[in-house]
Amino acid sequence: MFWKKFNLNKQYNILYLDYNATTPIDPRVLDAMLPFLKENFANPSSTHYFGSNINESVKTARIQVANLIGADETEIIFTSGSTEAINIAIKGVAENYINKGKHIITVSTEHKAVLDTCKYLETKGYEITYLPVQKNGLINLNELNKSLRSDTILVSVMYVNNETGVIQPIKEISALTHEIGALFMADATQAVGKIEIDVDDFGIDILCLSGHKMYAPKGIGALYVKKGIRLPAYTHGGGHENGLRSGTLNVPSIVALGKACEIAEQEMQQDAERIVSLRNELENELLKIPETFVNGSIENRIYNVSNICFKGCDANVMIGRMKNVAVSNGSACTSAVIEPSHVLAAMGLSDDYAFASLRFSLGKFNTKEEIKSVVEILKTELEFMNS
Known part of the structure; x- marks a missing residue:
């Protein structure tokens, strides 16, 4: 072994x-990324042969990440980690779906990246419902159902709690969320690479993951956004990552994340x-x-x-x-x-x-x-x- x-x-x-x-x-992830810190250093956005070859490695990594969660590679956006992915997603949904409403539901035991982002949105006039949990750490689905409204635009629930390991009933939560036409987001930082995930089967519209929780380097993560969901640009300056996150790609870490996902799928x-x-x-x-x-x-x-x-x-x-x-x-x-x-x-x-x-x-x-x-x-x- x-x-x-x-x-x-x-x-x-x-x-x-x-x-x-x-x-x-x-160590296998490190071996995969090292060449991209040394000889394979070209910018993947460059049109010359050197750059095109690097871009192919980025495409491979995107496929590896997508395969691990049952997504299409075009639905994967590389980020610096889950915190950035969460910010892009929650703030993006708040901005682009404001015509439907300004109500968001999350859980009191979420990671601070979610809770603090929601607190920020409260200062901008959004209404946030923080669902309580039971003594076992699980939400009450009846409480969720009562909290859903016609102006609810997003329900964000952590898949696996980072402190207790409690797994929320994701399928049931997504089903209730979709009944009123809201989007469902899962912070799956502690789940991806440990348990099987199929975003389509589970009804997940948006998912966040981080490389350093699954044997890849710090400073790399990914955001899954289901086709058809509209999010505004989080950073501007070149239209990278489907226009959401401009900036030269962190190729060594992207390759590392892809390799980590490939290993996780196999082992x-x-x-x-x-x-x-x-x-x-x-x-x-x-x-x-x-x-x-x-x-x-x-x-x-x-x-x-x-x-x-x-x-x-x-x-x-x-x-x-x-x-x-x-x-x-x-x-x-x-x-x-x-x-x-x-x-x-x-x-x-x-x-x-x-x-x-x-x-x-x-x-x-x-x-x-x-x-x-x-x-x-x-x-x-x-x-x-x-x-």
């Missing part, structure tokens, strides 16, 4: 269980089977510790995440003490802010429980030995903190 050849623990003395924050670059199932086994082993051992419990739905979650509350523990202190263990107490995008996770708070957890929770997110390079080491270190630190 390829994963055996790549071991972060041996290379850097790090026990890395924070794959939802970012992933290491798959997703075997990775899932191995990772869920490791996650379950970790979780089973940690839940033996008194007064611990899993945050969010156990049944409806992705296979690589376990968000566990260790009652009485200070997660920030714990993370600081475990010098060679990389875990998280929330989203990496808000970890600098010392406040309880908005995701856990929305699920009804008290501040004390939220501050006592750790997110373990595993990836394809983790090993059984690493899991055992993390369990031992964590138990030792808890005993010290509680002594």
Whole structure:
């Protein structure tokens, strides 16, 4: 198995269980992109032979991304990542569909990229409904149905929650959304490359993804926009990316993203089977510790995440003490802010429980030995903190 050849623990003395924050670059992805940082440096928009050859590599990458989510390559727009893709999509729909209405629905547990964009639109006169979630992190479909209106233009729901791994019922949500003629967008940053996605079958109109969550570099992502959906230019200056995002393409990273998508399509199932086994082993051992419990739905979650509350523990202190263990107490995008996770708070957890929770997110390079080491270190630190 390829994963055996790549071991972060041996290379850097790090026990890395924070794959939802970012992933290491798959060495095969790095190999694919390196030539485009060296000899294959031409601008893909150039009309000479050199540029045309590079453009063919961009086209191949676009097809690879499209194939992974069941889209057509003409529906793929390359971005710098999910945050930019989310901004392009939500602001674009707000601008171009204003004649239908100014009402948008999202969820209180969304990533800050969605929530902050919606907060911005509120200052421009748009009305945003923030759906609550149940204790298990799932929305109530009846609540969604009650919130839908004739002037609703967009429903944006995260496919897989970045903190808890909870998977929302995407098909049911899209069906309800389309009944009133609104568009459905899925932030699939934590889903793409891990579970199978077919945008047509799932009824997804707009989808966002980010390369660094799936073993490609940081600074590259993609936006899927279904044919027929109109979005205005986000940046001007050349009409690149179907006129949405002008600027010289980041070819090395685009090629890398394409390669990562190709690998994910081929190896997703075997990775899932191995990772869920490791996650379950970790979780089973940690839940033996008194007064611990899993945050969010156990049944409806992705296979690589376990968000566990260790009652009485200070997660920030714990993370600081475990010098060679990389875990998280929330989203990496808000970890600098010392406040309880908005995701856990929305699920009804008290501040004390939220501050006592750790997110373990595993990836394809983790090993059984690493899991055992993390369990031992964590138990030792808890005993010290509680002594």
